[in-house]
Amino acid sequence: MWAFDQVASVASYLRHTSPAKVALRGGALKLRSQWSCHRWTLSKSLQLLGILCCVLSLAQSAPASAQQQQIGPVTGLPMPRYVSLKSDRVNLREGPSKEHRTAWVFQRAGLPVEVTAEFANWRKIRDSEGSEGWVLQSLLSGRRTALVAPWKKTDSFPIYAQNSETSPVVAQLQSGVIGNIRKCDGTWCRIFGEGYDGFIQQGKLWGVYENDTVP
Numbered sequence: 001m002w003a004f005d006q007v008a009s010v011a012s013y014l015r016h017t018s019p020a021k022v023a024l025r026g027g028a029l030k031l032r033s034q035w036s037c038h039r040w041t042l043s044k045s046l047q048l049l050g051i052l053c054c055v056l057s058l059a060q061s062a063p064a065s066a067q068q069q070q071i072g073p074v075t076g077l078p079m080p081r082y083v084s085l086k087s088d089r090v091n092l093r094e095g096p097s098k099e100h101r102t103a104w105v106f107q108r109a110g111l112p113v114e115v116t117a118e119f120a121n122w123r124k125i126r127d128s129e130g131s132e133g134w135v136l137q138s139l140l141s142g143r144r145t146a147l148v149a150p151w152k153k154t155d156s157f158p159i160y161a162q163n164s165e166t167s168p169v170v171a172q173l174q175s176g177v178i179g180n181i182r183k184c185d186g187t188w189c190r191i192f193g194e195g196y197d198g199f200i201q202q203g204k205l206w207g208v209y210e211n212d213t214v215p
Contacts, residue, residue: 092133096122112207146207
């Protein structure tokens with residue numbers, strides 16, 4: 001605020017005062033400049049103003065996660081967000097229309113995907129491997145699911161009876177298994193599926209954000 005006040009003061013001075021006053025004494029032309037007395041103030045004010053402009057520029061270019069959460073223009077729901085595939089056959093298209101080429105076909109109902117854009121009744125999605133494309137909204141479900149550590153490939157992970165590593169292990173799930181999310185508290189998630197129902201560390205799932213809560 002001080003910087004803006006200083007700049008405003010100098011600007012006001014410049015509007016009402018000539019940079020140099022001319023006086024004739026004894027036939028000699030002399031310059032009596034009032035600019036020099038404000039030189040230090042103007043220099044420092046401009047430096048501070050430059051810093052403030054840089055800060056504002058960085059704030060505007062900051063990632064969406066550091067600013068207010070984005071809202072989908074069609075649904076009004078947060079973006080990005082996780083959903084799941086409703087059908088066991090979903091065409092992933094290169095653009096938001098049936099005229100666009102099918103780039104991939106998903107054949108796994110319940111697979112979690114991330115919605116990153118909206119257009120009319122089309123949603124742009126991304127899977128755990130980074131593949132992106134457009135699908136019809138009707139082929140997506142709000143049911144929350146997650147993949148167990150798909151980045152680990154061949155590892156298996158314990159499912160606990162309670163949200164503690166000291167509680168009994170109720171199941172071992174292979175990497176890539178789809179679990180239905182019952183709830184998450186930001187650290188642990190309770191997931192269930194055929195033959196199991198228990199807790200796993202949230203960081204070992206793809207389909208829920210870090211520290212995200214699912215009631």
